[in-house]
Amino acid sequence: MTNILATLRAKAPSTALILGVFVVWEVACLAFGISDIVLPRPSQILATLWDRWPALWPHTYQTLYTTLVGFGWGVLIGVTLGVSIGSSRLAFETAYPLLVGISSIPKVAVVPIFVLWFGAGTVPAVLTAMIICIFPIVVNVATGIATVEPELEDVMKTLKASKLDILWNVGLPRAMPYFFASLKVAITLAFVGSVVAETVASNRGIGNMMMIASSSFNVPLVFAGLFILAGLGVMLYLIFSFIERRVTGWAHRKTDLAVTT
Amino acid sequence: MSAPAAILPDAPRATVPPPVIPRPLIELERVAVQFGKGEGAVRALAETDLRIEKGDFVALVGPSGCGKSTILKLVSGLLKPSAGNLFVAGREIGAEDVRIGMAYQNPTLLPWLTVRQNVMLPLKIVQPYRKHWRAKRNGEYREKAEALLAQVGLRGFGDKFPWQLSGGMMQRTNLCRALIHEPDLLLLDEPFGALDQFTREELWATMQDLWSTKRTTVLLVTHDLREAGYLANRICVMSARPGRILEDCAVDFARPRSMDLLYTPGFVALTQRLRELIIGVRTAATL
Numbered sequence: 001m002t003n004i005l006a007t008l009r010a011k012a013p014s015t016a017l018i019l020g021v022f023v024v025w026e027v028a029c030l031a032f033g034i035s036d037i038v039l040p041r042p043s044q045i046l047a048t049l050w051d052r053w054p055a056l057w058p059h060t061y062q063t064l065y066t067t068l069v070g071f072g073w074g075v076l077i078g079v080t081l082g083v084s085i086g087s088s089r090l091a092f093e094t095a096y097p098l099l100v101g102i103s104s105i106p107k108v109a110v111v112p113i114f115v116l117w118f119g120a121g122t123v124p125a126v127l128t129a130m131i132i133c134i135f136p137i138v139v140n141v142a143t144g145i146a147t148v149e150p151e152l153e154d155v156m157k158t159l160k161a162s163k164l165d166i167l168w169n170v171g172l173p174r175a176m177p178y179f180f181a182s183l184k185v186a187i188t189l190a191f192v193g194s195v196v197a198e199t200v201a202s203n204r205g206i207g208n209m210m211m212i213a214s215s216s217f218n219v220p221l222v223f224a225g226l227f228i229l230a231g232l233g234v235m236l237y238l239i240f241s242f243i244e245r246r247v248t249g250w251a252h253r254k255t256d257l258a259v260t261t
Numbered sequence: 262m263s264a265p266a267a268i269l270p271d272a273p274r275a276t277v278p279p280p281v282i283p284r285p286l287i288e289l290e291r292v293a294v295q296f297g298k299g300e301g302a303v304r305a306l307a308e309t310d311l312r313i314e315k316g317d318f319v320a321l322v323g324p325s326g327c328g329k330s331t332i333l334k335l336v337s338g339l340l341k342p343s344a345g346n347l348f349v350a351g352r353e354i355g356a357e358d359v360r361i362g363m364a365y366q367n368p369t370l371l372p373w374l375t376v377r378q379n380v381m382l383p384l385k386i387v388q389p390y391r392k393h394w395r396a397k398r399n400g401e402y403r404e405k406a407e408a409l410l411a412q413v414g415l416r417g418f419g420d421k422f423p424w425q426l427s428g429g430m431m432q433r434t435n436l437c438r439a440l441i442h443e444p445d446l447l448l449l450d451e452p453f454g455a456l457d458q459f460t461r462e463e464l465w466a467t468m469q470d471l472w473s474t475k476r477t478t479v480l481l482v483t484h485d486l487r488e489a490g491y492l493a494n495r496i497c498v499m500s501a502r503p504g505r506i507l508e509d510c511a512v513d514f515a516r517p518r519s520m521d522l523l524y525t526p527g528f529v530a531l532t533q534r535l536r537e538l539i540i541g542v543r544t545a546a547t548l
């Protein structure tokens with residue numbers, strides 16, 4: 001009980017800030033008479049959300065679905081690549097510049113290519129979400145594994161540990177904090193990917209819904225879409241933070257660690 | 262070399278089998294190490310001879326960069342000699358099945374494991390312990406780790422995490438990790454280098470105690486001549502790079518040794534002599 005209270009107290013300032021932003025927004029819109037075609041008030045947005053929820057839900061579901069599927073594949077591929085690159089010095093040094101290069105390309109630029117290959121719909125959205133979240137994961141996992149202290153590696157080698165032993169007992173656990181840090185980045189990026197792909201080429205999903213709403217100047221609905229995206233993003237971020245704290249609590253005794261790209 | 266003789270049936274029978282002389286645990290015969298090739302090559306170790314008997318405690322001292330760590334890496338099989346022969350337990354390096362324990366100045370404990378789990382790590386990896394890991398990790402192995410921790414003064418710290426320990430305690434844990442699998446050979450590379458004077462002296466006593474009970478062969482690299490004199494049976498002094506062994510002196514103070522020994526004239530004379538040797542080596546190198 002005291003625990004919950006303490007958490008609440010710790011979270012109070014940030015909660016107050018968020019509420020404050022909404023209040024200022026609301027008041028400013030009212031005070032300056034800003035039309036809801038330009039910037040709807042938060043209360044209008046919430047009302048729209050409430051009224052249109054039955055129509056919004058399928059889009060929300062679609063976006064969540066494509067994002068999670070893409071994210072899932074991204075994690076799978078990212079971890080596999082990260083582990084293989086991180087376990088070999090040569091592979092790490094060879095592939096790292098390439099990875100950094102690729103990860104600096106704006107991945108949304110590949111959406112048209114996916115549409116060309118797979119047609120409009122769910123597939124490009126899933127693929128975009130996947131491709132966009134692979135790189136932070138690869139880079140982080142590889143870094144975590146490749147930066148095992150040389151002394152520790154010597155100790156393990158004199159114990160005649162195989163590469164697999166070292167990976168399993170040292171490399172992977174050590175890479176966990178890096179991995180989770182990248183997951184939090186990746187899940188938000190995956191949303192960006194799927195929404196952009198939906199905007200360009202889909203007839204479902206929040207991105208598509210926002211496109212249609214904006215073309216009919218239904219600005220409150222556009223903002224409702226934004227709110228849904230923000231809500232989903234925060235929710236998934238929180239879930240991963242929670243898992244992260246459970247799994248890699250040891251790492252938070254020390255500061256830093258996370259390399260994010 | 263004698264293998265072909267065994268295959269040939271009509272090989273002369275007259276040859277007397279060579280007398281079985283117990284060979285030292287470690288033999289370096291004119292071993293040299295060179296890093297890199299051509300112009301940029303660094304000769305880390307000149308042709309070096311060194312023999313270490315089973316059960317001995319040998320300290321290796323010398324100026325910085327003379328190849329002390331290189332010798333440890335050779336003996337542990339992490340590095341191959343560029344020239345010469347290296348035998349461990351009478352066999353070519355790599356073929357031997359001696360168990361080796363190793364501790365560096367940096368304790369490199371795994372932060373996600375408790376102290377006890379850290380100590381038990383070698384048992385999970387080294388045979389024959391590995392075979393029984395699943396069956397014994399909560400019984401026999403756990404008790405083994407606790408007993409060792411108790412011996413170095415860490416009774417009751419098994420469930421702590423490394424970040425809850427002081428530097429000295431981490432280094433004690435590191436020693437336990439190097440010893441838990443009962444190695445034939447313990448390699449220590451400046452293990453006490455990062456500790457303050459008092460903690461270091463405490464750990465010397467712990468180390469002496471561990472060695473007296475286990476009689477593991479120890480090869481200790483150190484910069485501290487008093488540490489070498491207090492702990493070792495033999496001190497090998499190395500020349501500046503490319504290193505070789507200049508002097509090999511026996512240290513025959515009675516055991517168990519106490520801290521008071523460090524202030525006796527005999528001990529002071531020994532450390533002074535070693536010090537002059539090393540300083541001489543260094544000035545010769547810079548001239």
Ligand SMILES: Nc1ncnc2c1ncn2[C@@H]1O[C@H](COP(=O)(O)OP(=O)(O)OP(=O)(O)O)[C@@H](O)[C@H]1O
Pocket residue numbers: 296297303304305324325326327328329330331332502
């Ligand atoms: N991987 C390497 N590549 C190139 N040169 C190396 C390498 N490792 C060591 N050396 C060189 O070999 C020499 C001996 O190194 P070593 O680490 O054995 O010294 P050391 O006696 O342990 O020194 P210190 O007391 O400072 O630890 C050094 O001059 C170093 O520059």
Ligand SMILES: [Mg+2]
Pocket residue numbers: 329330331450
């Ligand atoms: Mg060294």
